[in-house]
Amino acid sequence: MVAAANDDLAALIRTIPDFPKPGIMFRDITTLLLDPKGLAMTVERMVAATDGPVDLVAGIEARGFLFAAAMAVPLDAGVLLIRKDGKLPGATIAEDYALEYGTDRIAMHEDALVPGQRVLLVDDLIATGGTARAAIRLLKKAGATVTQAQFVVDLPDLGGADALRGDGIDVHALVAFGGH
DSSP states (O other): OOOGGGHHHHTTSEEEETOSSTTOEEEETHHHHTOHHHHHHHHHHHHHTOOSOOSEEEEETTHHHHHHHHHHHHHTOEEEEEEETTOSSSOEEEEEEEETTEEEEEEEETTSSOTTOEEEEEEEEESSOHHHHHHHHHHHHTTOEEEEEEEEEEOGGGOHHHHHHHTTOEEEEEEEOOOO
């Protein structure tokens, strides 16, 4: 769900046309991050939208780390990092996912969670949902209970949030922008 009450936050997110290629409207959250009140309101609203207690907040590299860490403190939860493959020291488990042309892989430490822990997935933006869906598969492979995911921005025309909902995940985003 996206609340119209978050228009104040949407106004803090810059749109850069034709980046990284023509026809793409890039939603740049760095302008939101530069605004201390906007950042605080973002974290507060994401925490308020969290359903029940969680043990860990999993952030997807790299901007998801910012929101996961900020949310974990008031949620009294730990932070689990989901990174691009090859970026974590020690033993990892990984999950492949499809890109427009080819595949990519994300990983986490194999001992990052105890089976049965309740994990909230967080990232800055949901587009097609490929990375988020792979992250949820990875967390579940490790034994996590994942029922919810939160994003600052949803691009609903790309269908990622709906794909997660189809997978049984409760999805919440603060703002939505049409188009690509």
